[in-house]
Amino acid sequence: MYTPVAADVAKLRNTTGAGMMDCKKALAEAEGDFEKAIDILRKKGQKVAANRADRDSSEGAVIARVNEDNTLGAIISLNCETDFVAKNEAFIELAYELAEQALAYADKEEFLASDFHGQTVAEKLIEQTGVIGEKIEIGAFESIQGAYLGAYIHAGNKIAAITALSAKVDGAEEVAKAVSMQVAAMNPLALDETQVSQETIDKELEIERELLIKEGKPANIIDNILKGKMQRFYKDNTLVHQSFIKDPGMSVADYVKSVNPDLKITGFVRVALG
Template identity: 30%
Template sequence: MLARHSACAAQRPQQRLARGSSVVRGVVQQRRVQPTTSPARSSVVSFASRSVVLAAAEAQKISAKDVKALRDATGAGMMDAKKALQECNGSIEEAKDWLKKKGMASADKKQGRVAAEGGIFSYVHLGSKLGVLCEVNCETDFVARGEKFQEVANDIAMQIAASPSVEVVSLEDVSEEMLDRERKIEMEKEDLQGKPDEIKAKIVDGRIGKIAKTLALLEQPFIKDTNMSVSDYVKSATAEIGEKIAVARFTKFELGATIVKEEKKSFAEEIAEVTGKA
């Protein structure tokens, strides 16, 4: 009897331990299974998060073409150009300003240097009826003799020949006399006749701003790539060569432009002159 009682007493702690282990396991299992949020809510949160991530990734997509265009215009490094476009949501114009503020537009930095070397370059159009002489400067004689600089200078000379309206290098060179001349021409155009002077003046002022750009070489679309201006091309070359490049001045020559020709008489007028019946 005593032995049986001792055996039962020995089994009780083990049973309690076993029951305790079962309870502990049950709690652990319950904690593992019990969700913190409902399945439906979890799916919604997951979908929303994925949408936000995808939208952000889409917004940050920057094309290689835009990066190249920005680098050509500013001379900035590839990673700097890409970061600028990302910061400005892909806007090239805003990215240019961003790079300038950060001091990363190397082409603009080089514009402050002195360019006293270079050369005089010429272009004569087929038929020898139109020719151009232009002075293009760089910083060193070594660069002036280089193939790339020579190519840029010849491109600029050809650009001048292909731009009949161009009279000056930059917008800053457009004089008040030029603007007054163009303003007078615009004021006398038929489509403005009969309009009140105040309205006519506003219309003319708007036109003059556009006309001024046609007079400046650096504002023209570059003949070899019309997606960029001549100014952008010069900045791109500055970044590639590593020295400031500047167009100093140019002169155009057109055959017979300074000769005043007599107006040719008609056949009837010649007959009348001979017979004395004018």
């Protein structure tokens, strides 16, 4: 029977990140065939992944990346089960590497099927489930394009946001980061009132109307009151109308215009754990 030598065990461990004893057993089962041993460890990962499929992977790392010319961005969440794993340096490094790869893909399925060092991203996640012993998966996947993008990752890697601006101008880098911080902190529903869904508007109007009726407001003034209520709703919940967190005396749109009167926000994406 083949007995693995220490150098081969160390090599397999460095390649896969699996435990020493797991690597030794895999090499013994594979009779020294290195690639076969890797497959054995992956199959072990598949078994572990299946056993943990119903586990809650609400911890992890949310990472935002933007390409070199600041025109393409992506955010992913690499999810796990415990905060202990989420804070692990190797886990965070993997999240950054995967987020960098995500820049090349328009949707989550394409990304999961893409090649990642000789295996698909999906296979890598299964492998890591076996190595770490926790359910590891891609939770959120968001991509965005624009004339100029800037990103922000909140401390602890729990929230990330990317903002798209209408042009690359002096001060665009600072604006994009500041607005991304706003998005991360205030979680707007939409860019402006035109992008709020009709379903959301109808629901808000229904709630406010019922409250006004209960308060005994005259029927002939309720519609006018509702207009004011919706203006307040848009101010609180749409990005351009929100009070700017760094200077509450101005709106986010006013802040952007103060840097360049022709500059506008054209979009944003946000991902948070939980």
